Amino acid sequence: MILVRPEPVADMEPFARAAQQGDPGGLARLLRHEYPAIRAIAIGILGAGPDAEDACQDTAVAALAHIGDLRDPSKVRPWLHAIVRNNCRMILRNRMPGLVESAGTDRIDSFLGDPAAIVERGALRDLVWHGLRQLTPATLPVAMLRYFTVRNSYEEIATLCGIPIGTVRSRLSEARRQLATVLPLIGDHRHLDQSAIDTERGEEAAAILSAVANRVPLPSVHERWAEDLVMYWPSGRISTGLAPIYDVLHSDYQMGARHRLTGVASTPGITIWEADAIYGSGRPDGFPAAGTWLLREKAGRVREVRLIYGSSALSA
Template identity: 60%
Template sequence: MPLRYPLSGVAPETEQLAHAARQGDQQSIALLIEHHYAGMLAVAKHLLGHGPDAEDACQDSVITALARIGELRDASAVRSWLHAIVRNNCRTILRARKPVPVGTAGEDLHASDLDDPVACIERSALRDWIWHGLGQLSPTLQPVAMLRYFTENNSYEHIAALCGVPVGTVRSRLSEVRRQLSITLPRVHDDRHHDTSRLTAERREEAAAIMSAVANGVALHQLDGRWAEDMAMRWPSGTRETGLGSIFAAMGEDYDAGVRCRLINVVAGPGITIWENEFINPPEDPDHCPPAATWLLREQGGLVREVRLIHAARPEQAQAMPAAG
C-alpha cells in the first residue's frame, strides 16, 4: 500500500497537481503518489518479479519521491520521473543478481536522465520536512532509514553490516520506518524543523578536514574536539580500536602508500552522521583500497562515541554476492 494521507475533493489535472506538489502542498503530493502508485509497482514487478523486493523497491521510491518532489522540473513528465526513481531503486537490488538493464520497455527516461539523488535531496526545499519526520523515529530506526534513503551503497546487506544487525532485522526495521512515516509526515509538515542544511554543512566541513588532515599536515589535536577519547572505532575486519587517532593512523598508512581519499557525500541528523568517500589508488597499486567506503558515526552528549566503517565491494566481489535488497 502507498503512503496514505487524509484526502478530500476531486484531484485536479495531473500537471496542475504536480505543480502544487512541487510547492509543498501535501494533499497534492499524496494524490500524485496514489495516482501513479500502481504504475510504479508494475515497473518494480517487471524488473524484480512478484515478491517482497518489488514491494520494498516501490515503497522506498515513495519516500525518495517525497524528498525530491521539489526537484521535478517538468510537471508533465511526473510519470516518467516516478518510474525512473523506481528503476533506480530496482537497480540497487539487481546489481547483486545480474547485469543491470538500462531501462524498461515503453519508458522514455533512462538512468542518465535522473539527477543524482544526493544532489537533489541537498537542494530540495522539502529536505528539512523529511528530516524532521525521520527525527521522530526511534534510535534503532533512524540510521537504517538514513542509510537506505540518503546514501549510495544502500543495500540491505550493507546497512546490516554498518548497523551490526542481521539482514532480516534491516528489512523489518525499514518496514516499520515506512509505516511510521506514513503517519508522521503529514503531521509534521507545519512544525518547526531543524536546520538540516546547516548541520550537514558543518558535518561535511568536519569530514573533509579529517580526510584531508594527513595530506595537509594538520595535527590530530586540532580536530578532536568533538570526538570522545574512548570513541569505539569498528573496522570492516571486526577489529575494534579506540579514539580518533586510530582513524588518523589508518589514513596515514594509506596516504604513504599513494592512496588519496575523496569525500563524496555527508548525511547528518541529530545524533547520527554518515560519510561516504571514494578511494583513488596509485597506478602501480590499483587494488590497494576498495573503491569506496561508508562511515556511520553515532553521537551522544555532543561527542562522537562510535564509528563503524564498511567498504564497498570490489567489482569482482559484487558479481559474486548473493541477491540482496
C-alpha cells in the same frame, strides 16, 4: 503499505506543483491516487510478493525525497512509473547469482541523478530531513544509508549498522511506514536548515581526512569525539580511541593515498561520510577505492564509528 487508497482525481499536476512548493498534503494525494498503478507495474514485472512491495515502497520514498527536482510537473505520472520500473529492473538483476541489491545508481540515479544532490536542490529538502529526524533511533541510520548513500545494499547497510540483513529489511519497512505517517503532518513546522548542518559536518570530515594523514592536531575533533570511542574496521578488528584512526589514515598517506570527501548526510546523533581514496600513481590491487563511515553520537560526542570500503580493504 504507503498510501494505497486511490482518489478519483484526473489531473495530478496541481498536486505535484503543491508538493514542490513544500505542501506534503499535495504529495500525499498524488501518491494515494497513483499507488495502485505503481503497484500494478511492479506486480506485472516481478509478480505478486515482497519484491513487488519493496519496489513500490522505495518508489514512494523516492518521490517523497525527490519531487522537488521534477522539472515538468505535468509529467509526474511517467516520472513515478519510470522510477518503479527502474526499481523492478534492479531487483530482477539482483535475483541473478553474484549481484547485490542496491537503491543507488541503477535504481534511482539513472533517472533522477545523485539522490543527495537532488535533495540539496529540492524545495522539499528540509521538510524531508525533518521527517527523517522523526524516525526512531533504530530506523533512522538504516533509512539514511538506503536512500542517501552510494554503498546502500542491504548487505552493506547490515555491515555498517552491525545488524542482520533481515533486520535491515524490517527496519526499512518500518521507516517507510513512519515517513508516510509523519511527512503529511509536518508542513507547517519550522525545519532546520539541512545544508547548514551538512556543511558543518562536512568541514569536520574534510579536516579529519586531510589533516590526520599528516598528524596535524585537531582540538575541535578531540572535543567532539570521545576518547573511548569504539571503531569497527572493515576487517572485523575493533579498536578504541582516536589513535588507531590517526594511525590508519597516516599509513594510507604513506602509501600514497589521499582521501577526498564526496558526500555527507547528518542528523542529530548520526553522521555519514562518503569518501574516495585517490592514489597518485594509480590504485594498487587490493586497495580500497572508497569508503563509507557511520558515526554515532551520544550526548553530543561521537561514541561509535563503523567503516566499510567500496572495494577490497586495507589491512585495518
